[in-house]
Amino acid sequence: MDKKINVAVFFGGVSGEHEVSLVSGNSIIQELKKNDKYNVIEIGIGKSGKWFLGDQVLETLKTGKEPETDESVFFSLDPAEKGLVVIKNSENKKELIKVDVIFPVLHGTNGEDGTIQGLFRLSNIPYVGCNVPSSALAMDKILSKRIFASNGLNVVPDIFFTRKDWKENQEDIIKKCEEIGYNLFIKPANTGSSVGITKAHNREELKEGIELASKYDFMVQVEKSIDNAREIEVAILGNDRPKASVAGEIAPSGEFYDYAAKYEDGQSLTIVPARITDKQMKDIQEKAVKAFISLGCRGLSRVDFLMDPKTDEIYLNEINTLPGFTSISMYPKLWEASGIKYGKLLENVINLAFEEFDEKHKNSTNFQSKNDWYKKG
């Protein structure tokens, strides 16, 4: 039999979505372990940023606390050795665990925003999903919206400002927001899982919402609300020729799809396929692929739309480059409904990581100067 592929699954992370990532990560690990092509290396990242080899970090789901660690153990990814280096100072020992591919199952800050992708890129190891710039752009609700709009994708009107702007020019900002008109959504520029997001129906709630959002990010976005929006989501898979799944629909339990509606109250419904016409389905799938390409996404993403129930107008809301990934999360569900089962989907995204890595290695990093100017001093 061929040698097994060593897949290092990273999960947890320093993010408001730590717990969500633990659940997604655990689900992926259990599925990969069933596949004898793979040898799974579990790397949990605690809320503090500490790395744990194995699944101890899952204890956090039960205890709410990060497990104890041996302070004398250090981890790093080594580009020369292509693997995880474990240094145990107490035993004066250095161990190398070969890694063929990294599967980051990290949501939100520090995991989905291009930062850890930078570390993976420097480590010279293939990794699943979006690269540094596309991860960073998709995470940034202000920048991504501008790219979507410049590619002809319909987005709701918004304004943005910094925490400092808010402290110094409250009246101006309120005026600009009210020119858009209530109701308004207030969002930190870079969070996920609806953390720090509120809906304002009046000036009082607008001010409170901006104060809250600016706790999570120094950049804040305020945008027009599509009241009672239908939430339509499409899963994308691929590198240069991305494919769209059937679209699905979320019916949130509350006024909007906030953190409680997403994870806590268990009352939100996912409807696959979405209750739309064939024509609307095709249109949304095309828009989803266009959005994925416009940010330069790779491997996988879930593209989320808002549909105005009064007019059926479609707005592109956001791209999630590492969407929820338990077997019953929307991304795998959409692929399941499109003919790709969970296990096969994981194989697909891993294969795409290898393909992307090989493609990147066609880039030359050598340039031979004709006259060796630098030797002249």
Ligand SMILES: Nc1ncnc2c1ncn2[C@@H]1O[C@H](COP(=O)(O)OP(=O)(O)O)[C@@H](O)[C@H]1O
């Ligand atoms: N402009 C809007 N109009 C109506 N609902 C919105 C709007 N923006 C966000 N929402 C609601 O808030 C939820 C979270 O917003 P979103 O931009 O998707 O942030 P996150 O990255 O945290 O998922 C959406 O799923 C939707 O329910």
Ligand SMILES: [Mg+2]
């Ligand atoms: Mg969202």
